[in-house]
Amino acid sequence: MTGGAGTGPVIVRVDRDRCIGSGMCARSAPDSLALGADGLAAPLAEYGDRGAELTEELAEAVDFCPVEALTLHAARGGYRIDPAE
Structure with a gap:
């Protein structure tokens, strides 16, 4: 996980x-x-x-996804936090 404490609110996106x-x-x-x-x-x-x-737990869930379908984005600014591109 490249983000972590101090990232502020996050949004989870699912690549369906x-x-x-x-x-x-x-x-x-x-x-x-x-x-x-x-x-x-x-x-x-x-x-x-x-x-x-x-x-x-959410950070681990993103990391555990076997097909990397989950990504975390900053709610403020929308930039991708995890996984790194």
Whole structure:
């Protein structure tokens, strides 16, 4: 994880073309991510809209995604935090 403490609110984006619905993210960060009715990852409301504070669990969920379908972006400025491009 290249970001971390001090990054401010973050937004989670899910690349729905890459997501395979493994569920690792939802198990790692159940307060941040869930599998939707279609079986694919979806951020919970606060992480998909205006952003919420980055948690260790969310950072791990992004890192654990086996197909790198999750990315973290700064809610202020929109720049990509993790994974690094």
